Amino acid sequence: MKKFLLERVRLSWYFVGFFVLYFCLLFVLPREKFVAGALALFSVNSFLYGFYISPVLGAQKARIEELHKIVRSEANAIFAMMLNTKDLPEHLRNGLQDDFKEYIQKTIRDRSGAGQKTYEALIGFCLKYKGTNEADIDKLLDDLVANQQNRTDLNMQMNNRVFSNEWMIMFVLFLITLSFILLLDTGPQLIYKIVTALLATGLSMLIFSLVKLSTLTHKKAKQIWIPFEKLIDSHFYRID
Secondary structure, eight states: OOOOOHHOOOHHHHHHHHHHHHHHHHTSSSBBBHHHHHHHHHHHHHHHHHHHHHHHHHHHHHHHHHHHHHHHHHHHHHHHHOOOOTTTHHHHHHHHHHHHHHHHHHHHHHHTTTEEEHHHHHHHHHHOOOOOTTTHHHHHHHHHHHHHHHHHHHHHHOOOOOOOHHHHHHHHHHHHHHHHHHHHHOOOHHHHHHHHHHHHHHHHEEEHHHHHHHHSSHHHHGGGHHHHHHHTTTTTSSOO
């Protein structure tokens, strides 16, 4: 799956970039002394922004934790399936191993469900197989069907991103809050400019952290696929 450049940049670089940007903007933007009504509006908007984004962030973190569990469970299931094929003829076992490898690679690379066709092809092969190792293949078929629950859970969590209407609400609240912070006149003291820039940076980091969590490009999300990668690297002899 192709990633946007913004999704590949580390969050620490975002932090530095945003801080420098906002700190420089504070020297060129007009500063305003807000009346009581404007400050009340700012307070309400800030509360709504925090109130709305917090559960969304929590849900995406929980989603990644759940994906860790699902992938580890499926890796264990595939590991067990390959162990149960150790008595099959070499050509048959190698063919199954290649199919499992293709399935895992497609699941990691294209997270829109491309691996499902390979998985269904494995089930189809087992259903059609007629030969001297039919009992072993039937056992593999049972294991493949039993693992479908992991497949269902994986697809459900992969599609559990932040919806477009949620993004719209958060960006509106974010931009209003950011505008108030950058335009608020805090005086000529340098320390207040630094604090203002840090506050604006923190607000921006919340949004970009959520983007990375939702698109599974966050550092924690990249670790989801380690059990699958260990399976392939060890030729299905070891799992993480």
